[in-house]
Amino acid sequence: MAPQKKAPIKKSAPEKKDVKKPVPVAHKKPVAPKKEPVTVVEKKASETKSAPSIRIRLSAFDHTVLDEAAAKIIDTAERSGAVIHGPIPLPTKIRKFTVNRSTFVHKNARDQFEMRTHRRLIDLKETTFKTMESLQSLSLPSGVDIEIKMG
Numbered sequence: 001m002a003p004q005k006k007a008p009i010k011k012s013a014p015e016k017k018d019v020k021k022p023v024p025v026a027h028k029k030p031v032a033p034k035k036e037p038v039t040v041v042e043k044k045a046s047e048t049k050s051a052p053s054i055r056i057r058l059s060a061f062d063h064t065v066l067d068e069a070a071a072k073i074i075d076t077a078e079r080s081g082a083v084i085h086g087p088i089p090l091p092t093k094i095r096k097f098t099v100n101r102s103t104f105v106h107k108n109a110r111d112q113f114e115m116r117t118h119r120r121l122i123d124l125k126e127t128t129f130k131t132m133e134s135l136q137s138l139s140l141p142s143g144v145d146i147e148i149k150m151g
Helices: 063-080 129-136
Strands: 053-060 083-100 110-125 145-150
Touching: 053 063, 053 129, 063 083, 063 110, 063 129
Parallel strands: none
Antiparallel strands: 053 110, 053 145, 083 110
16 A cells, blocks of 8 residues: 555635724824813801811829819810810829938838829810800819910
8 A cells, every 4th residue: 555645734824804003193282171160169257267276285183173174175165166076085194203211311211202194185176266265264273284286
């Protein structure tokens, strides 16, 4: 038997797809996006004179007196329509003192004393002139230190 010759395999050419060539664009000016009309909002007289926020820091040696003062501030701020955050208790500062019992000798005989300073923080938002006026005329118990920051 004689070896048979294989018929050559015909490879078909790949089909050409429609390829779009980039079309040159005529020189055009870029179009600006349309702007929406600006609306003007009129402010009331009470809104223009408002302080955006007030931060009040209270400190005292006695925590009960401090809580009474914070309650008075919160009551007056609520009546004037302010938004209140607090009272937030801050860490208590403790100052310790060591003192010799005797004036000259007996080094081992000592007394230790401490002063605890309790602190509270109150933030007032959306305050008005009425709020400031009512806070200034407020009478607080003695022994309470007050720091007021506006801004």
